[in-house]
Amino acid sequence: MAEILKADDAMERALALLEDGQVVAIPTETVYGLAGDATRGDAVARIFEAKGRPRFNPLIAHVSGIVMASGIAVFDPLSEKLAQAFWPGPLTLVLPLARGATIHPLVTAGLDTVALRMPQGFGAQLIARLGRPLAAPSANSSGRITATTAEAVDADLGRKIPLIVDGGQTEVGLESTIIKVEGETLRLLRPGGIAAGVIEAIAGIPLLRGASAGVEAPGMLASHYAPGAAVRIGATRVMPGEALLAFGASRIADADKAVATLNLSASGNLREAATNLFSFMQALDRSGAPTIAVEPIPETGLGEAINDRLRRAAAPRDS
Numbered sequence: 564m565a566e567i568l569k570a571d572d573a574m575e576r577a578l579a580l581l582e583d584g585q586v587v588a589i590p591t592e593t594v595y596g597l598a599g600d601a602t603r604g605d606a607v608a609r610i611f612e613a614k615g616r617p618r619f620n621p622l623i624a625h626v627s628g629i630v631m632a633s634g635i636a637v638f639d640p641l642s643e644k645l646a647q648a649f650w651p652g653p654l655t656l657v658l659p660l661a662r663g664a665t666i667h668p669l670v671t672a673g674l675d676t677v678a679l680r681m682p683q684g685f686g687a688q689l690i691a692r693l694g695r696p697l698a699a700p701s702a703n704s705s706g707r708i709t710a711t712t713a714e715a716v717d718a719d720l721g722r723k724i725p726l727i728v729d730g731g732q733t734e735v736g737l738e739s740t741i742i743k744v745e746g747e748t749l750r751l752l753r754p755g756g757i758a759a760g761v762i763e764a765i766a767g768i769p770l771l772r773g774a775s776a777g778v779e780a781p782g783m784l785a786s787h788y789a790p791g792a793a794v795r796i797g798a799t800r801v802m803p804g805e806a807l808l809a810f811g812a813s814r815i816a817d818a819d820k821a822v823a824t825l826n827l828s829a830s831g832n833l834r835e836a837a838t839n840l841f842s843f844m845q846a847l848d849r850s851g852a853p854t855i856a857v858e859p860i861p862e863t864g865l866g867e868a869i870n871d872r873l874r875r876a877a878a879p880r881d882s
């Protein structure tokens with residue numbers, strides 16, 4: 564069983580485990596991460612093992628700042644500008660791997676690019692103390708809902724990992740936005756905690772969308788973020804027996820018949836909705852309803868990332 568320590572008391576224990584090649588669940592401002600030393604194959608293999616994640620899916624390497632990052636990846640003026648503007652924060656940059664970088668190839672799945680992010684809070688302090696980058700996918704079993712509380716991590720992975728650092732509910736609630744820097748152009752690989760428009764405003768160029776050659780973010784499998792219940796998006800009425808994930812002030816038809824209802828944001832605030840998304844899906848899942856109906860959510864701002872996660876949760880399941 565995992566030991567659960569409050570972030571204020573967890574630093575030394577987390578460091579000792581990481582120095583030993585073990586994995587530790589840590590809070591970041593986006594979601595909880597399952598962290599291991601990104602320079603050690605044994606540690607990275609333990610991450611994949613605990614998550615039950617396919618090996619071909621590369622991980623984000625988390626850094627303590629641009630100095631550490633520039634030993635791992637090649638920054639050009641555009642990527643440097645984005646890192647300066649958004650780090651620490653929910654922006655992941657996919658950049659060319661630097662020669663001599665000590666990132667283990669399991670982290671990049673053998674690609675010649677690497678995904679980098681500087682997180683806020685406990686994670687950044689931990690990386691600075693360790694002096695090495697941490698590989699950290701979201702702290703959930705592969706294909707399951709992303710965890711935004713220590714309790715959710717414990718329920719999913721508690722039997723498989725030695726330590727969960729409890730930093731309370733994560734602030735952003737969605738994973739980071741992933742941008743691939745391709746020369747003079749920027750490609751949005753995953754919408755996330757920073758709205759695309761905010762990044763475009765700083766970069767001064769529009770983000771390209773959709774994959775270029777090959778599978779650009781192999782982690783973006785169609786079925787992902789799945790609760791136990793089926794998810795039905797764009798609902799216009801609640802069907803018998805369904806739970807309702809609501810948004811905004813007005814309800815769809817037969818909303819009063821839902822077996823359980825949670826409203827992502829009664830005022831229609833997308834930031835609040837993002838923060839609540841995964842924990843509310845989990846709570847509605849626990850209601851035992853076979854299906855969660857979801858009210859329409861606008862595609863603007865953070866709505867793009869929220870709808871992306873909901874579409875994945877609603878996609879046909881492989882297993």
Ligand code: TXA
Nearest residue numbers: 593596621622676677678700701738739779780781782
């Ligand atoms: O907010 C977050 O990003 C969280 C917290 C813990 O930092 N982490 C997270 O990691 O969501 P993960 O492993 O669940 O998602 C990483 C995504 C995957 O979809 C993966 O395919 C993509 O990043 N990725 C990693 N390296 C890549 C690369 N070199 N090229 C393209 N995509 C890459």
Ligand code: MG
Nearest residue numbers: 700701709738
């Ligand atoms: Mg994930």
